[in-house]
Amino acid sequence: MAPDLPSDPSKKGRQIFTVSELNRKIRSSLEQEFPILWIEGEISNLRIPSSGHCYFTLKDETSQLRAVIFKNMHRLLKFKPKDGMQVILRGRITVYEQRGEYQIIGDLLEPKGKGSLQEAFEQLKKKLVKEGLFDERHKKPISPFPHKIALITSPTGAVVRDLIRIITRRFEGIHLVVFPVRVQGEGAAEEIAKAVGSANRMPGVDVIIVGRGGGSLEDLWAFNEESVARAIFDSRVPVVSAVGHETDFTIADFAADLRASTPSAAAELVVPEKEGVLFFLSESLQRMLQVVSKKLGQERNRLSGFMGRKAMISPISIMSQHLIRLDDFQDRLVRSIILGIREKRQEFAGYRTQIRMLSPLLRVGRLRSILTERQREIMAGGKAKMLLHREKTEGTISRFFSRIPTGLVRNNRETLQSFNVLLTERMSERTRAIRDRIGGNIGKLEALSPLSVLFRGYSFCRISETGAILKDSAQVKEGDWIDVTLNRGELRCPVHKVIVPPKE
Numbered sequence: 001m002a003p004d005l006p007s008d009p010s011k012k013g014r015q016i017f018t019v020s021e022l023n024r025k026i027r028s029s030l031e032q033e034f035p036i037l038w039i040e041g042e043i044s045n046l047r048i049p050s051s052g053h054c055y056f057t058l059k060d061e062t063s064q065l066r067a068v069i070f071k072n073m074h075r076l077l078k079f080k081p082k083d084g085m086q087v088i089l090r091g092r093i094t095v096y097e098q099r100g101e102y103q104i105i106g107d108l109l110e111p112k113g114k115g116s117l118q119e120a121f122e123q124l125k126k127k128l129v130k131e132g133l134f135d136e137r138h139k140k141p142i143s144p145f146p147h148k149i150a151l152i153t154s155p156t157g158a159v160v161r162d163l164i165r166i167i168t169r170r171f172e173g174i175h176l177v178v179f180p181v182r183v184q185g186e187g188a189a190e191e192i193a194k195a196v197g198s199a200n201r202m203p204g205v206d207v208i209i210v211g212r213g214g215g216s217l218e219d220l221w222a223f224n225e226e227s228v229a230r231a232i233f234d235s236r237v238p239v240v241s242a243v244g245h246e247t248d249f250t251i252a253d254f255a256a257d258l259r260a261s262t263p264s265a266a267a268e269l270v271v272p273e274k275e276g277v278l279f280f281l282s283e284s285l286q287r288m289l290q291v292v293s294k295k296l297g298q299e300r301n302r303l304s305g306f307m308g309r310k311a312m313i314s315p316i317s318i319m320s321q322h323l324i325r326l327d328d329f330q331d332r333l334v335r336s337i338i339l340g341i342r343e344k345r346q347e348f349a350g351y352r353t354q355i356r357m358l359s360p361l362l363r364v365g366r367l368r369s370i371l372t373e374r375q376r377e378i379m380a381g382g383k384a385k386m387l388l389h390r391e392k393t394e395g396t397i398s399r400f401f402s403r404i405p406t407g408l409v410r411n412n413r414e415t416l417q418s419f420n421v422l423l424t425e426r427m428s429e430r431t432r433a434i435r436d437r438i439g440g441n442i443g444k445l446e447a448l449s450p451l452s453v454l455f456r457g458y459s460f461c462r463i464s465e466t467g468a469i470l471k472d473s474a475q476v477k478e479g480d481w482i483d484v485t486l487n488r489g490e491l492r493c494p495v496h497k498v499i500v501p502p503k504e
Contacts (some may be wrong), residue, residue, distance in 0.1 A: 008501060019100070025093035025219045030102060039104060040067065041114060043085045048074075054081065058089060058104070060234040066103035067091070073107050078120035078221075086112040093342040097490075118217065124251055128226070133233045134254045135448055142258055146206035150176040150199035150237075152192060153211050155180035157241075163209065166267035171274040177202065182222070189225035196231040196239065208235065210252060211242030223250040232256055242266035268455040435450035455487050464492060473496055473498050 017025070041058030048054050052071035057064050058207050067089060069077075081087065091106035111119045128134060149167065153159045160178060167174055178194040182188040192210065199208050210232070212220070222228065232255040236454030241256035242263040253259040255441045316458045461470040464481035476482060484491040 023095055023100050024100070030093045030095060036090065037104075039067075039089050039091070041065070041089070042359045043081055043087055043088070044083055047081050056081065056083075058087075059418065066101060067106055068103060069106045071110060077109060079111065081109060088112055100160050101174070119306060121217075121251070124224065124226055124229075125254070128229055128251065128255070133229060137226060138233065139233050142238050142240065142270060143206045146174065148177065148202075148206055149270065150179060150202065150205050150208045151211075152179045152181055152195045152199065152208060154183045154261070155185070159211055159213050161269050162264050163211070166264055167271045168270045170268070171277075174271060175204075184215070184222050188222035190284070191221060192501055193225075193231035194225045196228075196235055200235050200237050205237050207238050208264070209242055209266050209270060210238045210239060211260075211315070212244070213264060214245040214427045216249060220244055220248060220250055223252040225251070228252055229255040240266050240270055271351045283366055457487075459484050459486050461485075474500050 010220065017208075039058055041060050041064075044057045044059055044064075046054070046056040052074060054074045056067055058067050059065070087108045088110050089104065090108040093102060093104055095102045096403045132138070145388070151160060151163055153163070155178060164178075167176060177199070179199060181191040181195050191476060196208060199205050205377045210223075212223070212226075212398055216221075220243060223241075229251045232241070232252060238257040239255075240258045241250070241253045242250055242265065243250045244259040244262075246261035250396065258269065260269050366372040462468060462485070463470055463476060464483050469481060470477070476498060478495055478498055480495045482493055482495060484493055
C-alpha cells in the first residue's frame with residue numbers, strides 16, 4: 001500500500017502570514033532596530049491639514065522617505081518648515097500598517113547649518129520689518145528727566161538690584177515700580193507682554209525698562225516672541241530694551257524705542273546724573289548772570305550818555321524853542337494863505353472883467369444902440385439911406401456872430417453828452433449792485449426765517465399758559481395744554497404722556 005500523504009502537500013513545512021501580521025512584524029523589527037535616529041534631507045510635498053499634523057517627504061539625490069510630525073510636536077517648532085529647506089529630523093522609524101509603508105515619526109526638526117531658534121528669529125524679524133514695527137518714525141523720545149520708571153524684569157535676579165542701585169545713585173527720589181515677571185521658560189513671553197500693558201495703564205509712568213541678564217539664545221527667547229514685540233510697539237510709554245550683553249540682539253531690541261547694551265547701561269541712559277545736572281544748572285546760571293550783568297552795564301552807559309545830553313538836562317527850554325518856532329511857522333502859513341487868497345481874488349476879478357468885455361450880449365446891445373441911432377438918422381435922411389444903413393448894420397452883426405468860436409460850443413456839447421452817458425451807465429451799475437445785494441440778503445433772510453422751516457413740515461410748540469417756547473419735555477406735565485404752530489394755522493393739544501430722555 002502507498003503511504004498516507006497530506007491532503008494539501010503545498011502547505012507542508014510552511015509558515016503563512018496575513019498581510020497585517022507581516023506589516024506588524026516589520027514594524028516591530030524596525031522600531032527595535034532604529035529606536036531613535038537623525039536623518040538629513042530636503043523637505044518636499046509639505047502638507048499641513050486642518051488637524052495640525054505636518055506631513056512631508058525627506059529626499060536626497062536618489063531616495064525619499066515619508067515623514068510626519070504630529071500636532072503636539074509641530075506646535076513647539078520655533079520656525080515654519082518650507083518646501084526645499086534642508087533640515088535634520090530626529091525621530092523613530094515605523095510602518096503605517098494600513099498601507100504597508102514605512103515612515104519616520106519626528107519629534108525634533110532643525111534647519112541644516114542653522115538652529116531652529118535662529119531660523120525662527122530670522123523669519124519673525126523679516127515679518128515685523130515688512131510690517132514696519134522697527135521703523136524709526138515710530139520711535140518715541142525718552143523723557144530727559146523721568147519721575148516714574150517701570151522696571152519689567154525678574155524680581156530675584158541681579159538685574160533688578162543693579163537697576164535700582166544705579167538709578168538711586170544717579171538721581172535719588174525717582175519713583176520706581178517693579179513688575180515681576182519670568183524672563184525665560186514657558187509662559188515668560190506672555191507675562192512680559194502683559195506687564196508692558198499694565199505699565200501703560202499705570203498713571204504717571206514716563207519710561208519702561210524691559211530687561212534681563214545675558215544667556216544663550218534659548219535663555220533669551222522670551223524676548224524674541226512676537227507677542228512681546230507687538231506689546232512694546234503698541235506701548236504709548238517709551239520702552240527701553242536692556243536684554244543680555246552688548247553682543248546679544250533680540251526682537252525686543254528692534255521694537256523698542258531705545259536699545260541699551262546692558263541693564264546697567266539702560267539705567268545710565270534713562271536717568272541723568274544729579275551732580276552733573278546740578279553742575280550744568282550752576283554753570284548756566286553763572287553764564288546767564290554774566291550776560292545779564294554785561295547787558296545792564298551797556299544799557300547803564302547808554303542811559304548815562306542820554307542823561308548828559310542837553311535835551312535831558314533842560315527839556316523845557318528845548319520844548320519852548322520848538323513851540324516858538326511852531327508859532328512862527330503858523331503865522332507865516334496864515335499870512336501866506338491870506339496873500340494867496342487875495343492874489344487869486346484879484347486875478348479872478350480881472351478874468352471876470354475880461355469875460356464881461358467879451359460878452360456877446362454887450363456887443364449886441366452896442367450894435368442895437370448903433371442900429372437905433374442909424375434908424376433915427378435914416379428916418380431923417382430918407383428911406384434909401386435907411387436901407388443902406390440897415391444892410392451895413394446887419395452885415396456887421398453877421399460878421400460879429402461869425403467870429404464866435406463854434407468849435408468851442410460843439411466840444412462843450414459833446415463833453416456834456418459823454419458825461420450824461422457815463423453818468424447813466426454808472427447809475428445803472430450801482431442800481432444793479434444794490435438790487436443784487438438786496439436780493440442776496442432777502443435769500444439769506446428767507447433761509448434763516450422760521451417760516452421756511454415751518455413750510456418744510458416742521459413746527460414749534462409753546463406752553464399755552466405762559467407762551468414760553470417748549471424745548472424740553474420736562475417743561476410740561478400730564479394735563480397741560482400746548483399750542484403747536486404749523487405753516488398754516490395752529491393747534492391746541494393736551495399733554496397725555498411725558499417722556500423725559502435719560503441724562504447724558
